[in-house]
Amino acid sequence: MTVRQTHDRWWAPWLFLAPALAVVVTFILFPFANTLALSATDATLLKPGRFIGADNFVRLWQDDRFRVAMTNSLLYVVCVVPIMVAAPLVLAALVNGTTRILSFLRTAYYLPVVMSSVIVGLIWTNLLDSRGLVNNVLQWAGAVDSPVLFLSDRWLTLFSAMLVTVWTGLGYYMVIYLAAMAGIDPALYDAAAVDGAGPIRQFLHVTAPGVRATSALIGLFSSVSAFRVFGEVYVLTGGTGGTGGQDITVTMLIQQEGTGLQAETGYAGAISVVMFVVLGLLLAGQLWFQNRRASR
């Protein structure tokens, strides 16, 4: 009997890779290079533009809209990330268990995750409107005399959008924490119980340290997605970015500058490059911080 072992042709792997490489190179890597190139030109949607060096970045530096957008997006990160790291962990610890009611609750908590930011935004627009349920209850309870301007005040609008983001994200990070908690050795809980630790001390001394690596990862992911926020703010402000654009985020600014017939694609490219750099710095900063903490 002869062994008929086949030898693969050298190009076989490339056939398997061709579709994926084509899509990724054409629609991700090439646009990325093109964004860098655009950022140094004065291109608009209708004309290719010429090289203007760093002029776009100088202009950005003096652009009030850019400063507002940057402030809002960074504030979003600062406010949302700590909540996203802590609240789902508490939720996961409470809802961890095998009973049917807990399993039902886990599913219910996860539900908002699969909804688009537009649907969630519309639901909360109805709730937070000056005549919506929240204001209705506040006024009925006598907590406020006139409606709270959740959707038009400069800062409140941003906080409302953050609330929507947290509402959608809680269940998502909860599930990730639940997976991490499944990896904690049950013997640690038993030992803590023997030492007389109640549920709160068990949470602080066993659960929280046990999922530290996951917390770090969630901090990383939630800060990147918080900085990129778009849909929630867009829908809550009806696409305007708030009165006079004061609640605009960086992604909204890119969308507004880079689309439409008046689009300044070169300038939008420069904003995109800054966004890319900030996201890179956010990641690097967190990694540095975690390494330092881990090595101590």
Add this chain to the structure above:
Amino acid sequence: MRRVVRYLILLAFFVLLAGPLVWQLSLSLKGAGDDLYAQPPQLVPADPTLGNYGGVLDRVPIPRYVLNSGIVALLVVAGNVVGASLAGYALARLRFRFRRLVTGLFVVALLVPIESIIIAQFLLVRSSGLADTLLGVALPTAIGALNVLLMRNGFQSIPDELEEAARIDGAGVWQRFWHICAPQVRGVMTVVAIFSFVGAWNDFLWPLIVLSGEENYTLTLGLNRLRGTFYSDPRLIAAGTIIALIPILVVFGFLQRYFFRGLQAGGIKG
């Protein structure tokens, strides 16, 4: 006592997360005889009606938007399941020059935030004549780098002996992929399919940039119009969102366990 506190907190979270949905449902069923702004607020409609659903369907072609979103989602799911499986197999199980380099390319692509290249993507789609088409919406996400890497991890976990035996029996690379390896990673494929579907179905920014004609609107764009059109009548907005929620809730209901499994497999999407 501790149990009581625990369940009270869980109940509070439940009200916070499910409450807005229940209120939206109640709002959508309220009729002309209901005072929407009654104090205290009334959860159960006094004058229940399905008229809001008819009203919103009459004025906004939601079925059309659902169809458009469905077409985009179908293209994206098919592209990702097929394209990422093929590429993942090559990266995990075939030996060739530049394999590390190609893997690195996918990792780099994974790290590029879409928002920061979206204008350049639009220029590309526009110059290839795909602006304002559903194909233009689907193409850039038709094979995601993350999915390629997920499939690669899936294929890597298959024991070598399995494929080696087939190779000795004379099975070519395509046969080994199709008959031996692909059936082993069905679970990962399902996860890729589900997350591609949810991503495509819920995407807002990219369709907003690509599509201009209302007849091509996907569901998220169509829903966004609700806010402008019915600003004064929250009942119609509520009915519209409830209609839009039904497809995704059905998908979630049937495939729940895969959602959880996918996240636990480390398939985090930012």
